[in-house]
Amino acid sequence: MFTIIGAAGNVGYSTSSALRRAGMPVRAILRDRTKAARLSDIGCEIITADLHDAAALAKAIDGANAVQIIMPVSPRAKDPADGLRRSIESLFEAMAQARPKRVLAISDYGAHVADDIGMPSMFRDLEVRLAQLETQLLVLRSAEHMHNWARVIPMAVASGILPTFQDPVDMAQPTISAHDLGLIAADLLLRPESGKELEVIHAEGPHRYSANDVAAVVSQLSSRVVRARAVPRSQWQATFERTMPPSLANLLIKANDAKNKGGLVEISPNAGDVRYGPTSLIDALRPLVLPE
Numbered sequence: 001m002f003t004i005i006g007a008a009g010n011v012g013y014s015t016s017s018a019l020r021r022a023g024m025p026v027r028a029i030l031r032d033r034t035k036a037a038r039l040s041d042i043g044c045e046i047i048t049a050d051l052h053d054a055a056a057l058a059k060a061i062d063g064a065n066a067v068q069i070i071m072p073v074s075p076r077a078k079d080p081a082d083g084l085r086r087s088i089e090s091l092f093e094a095m096a097q098a099r100p101k102r103v104l105a106i107s108d109y110g111a112h113v114a115d116d117i118g119m120p121s122m123f124r125d126l127e128v129r130l131a132q133l134e135t136q137l138l139v140l141r142s143a144e145h146m147h148n149w150a151r152v153i154p155m156a157v158a159s160g161i162l163p164t165f166q167d168p169v170d171m172a173q174p175t176i177s178a179h180d181l182g183l184i185a186a187d188l189l190l191r192p193e194s195g196k197e198l199e200v201i202h203a204e205g206p207h208r209y210s211a212n213d214v215a216a217v218v219s220q221l222s223s224r225v226v227r228a229r230a231v232p233r234s235q236w237q238a239t240f241e242r243t244m245p246p247s248l249a250n251l252l253i254k255a256n257d258a259k260n261k262g263g264l265v266e267i268s269p270n271a272g273d274v275r276y277g278p279t280s281l282i283d284a285l286r287p288l289v290l291p292e
Helices: 010-021 037-041 054-061 080-098 119-130 146-151 153-159 178-190 211-222 233-241 246-262 281-289
Strands: 002-005 026-030 045-048 066-069 102-108 136-142 161-164 198-204 227-230 274-276
Touching: 002 010, 002 054, 010 026, 010 037, 010 178, 026 054, 054 080, 066 080, 066 178, 080 119, 080 246, 102 119, 102 178, 119 136, 119 246, 136 178, 146 153, 146 281, 153 161, 153 211, 153 281, 161 211, 178 198, 211 227, 211 281, 233 246
Parallel strands: 002 026, 002 066, 026 045, 066 102, 102 136, 136 198, 161 227, 198 274
Antiparallel strands: none
């Protein structure tokens, strides 16, 4: 039995679908049962559990040979950063109780950095905590998801300006389709066990892209000239806090500073295994620019 925590999201659903196509039993753990329909349609067992309820999670995981963890952010929570910390402890406690043989945790590029660089540092905390479990741990560090551009694409098409926190706008950065990440995770879960207590694998797309590349793709798909424009650093705090609480804004500001100034949100030095998804930027953004 494969158990997917966060199965309703883009990555979790992709992993669940791939496992089901391989004929494997999948238990999907969701916070919101209203999102269960498409998982039920592909034959997943559905269990609802609050990520902050360690006892309920342990019960939901019980009997699984392998568990995939996706730690979601709740941007509407009063303090999303505190929510992430609580999730880490709850996940650790649930795994310690249920004792699955293998755990695959979706992490983040930059999680190897010891300094506080915001969101990647939260995933570093997750990795450190899960490494204390008596189980085989596979960490899949992901580049930023291509679909994160969805938040600004409508504005870009309407105005001709693609706002970005990437500065300079011609700096190529690692990114990946969430669908590809889910498929890579499924492939890792299906492969024979390595026998190693801890493995760290990185995943990104077939090419690295800059904000200028994103603007060019949106231009091509929308038939409108779109140019990337960096949001001035002095405006970041106010810009982020228009749509999210301050604690989440601070995590993202630190992460973007790390990307722009030091290239810290990267593959860790001497990384042994890097997987490359096949989905190009234009194919990932097409449904966002041209929705059916």
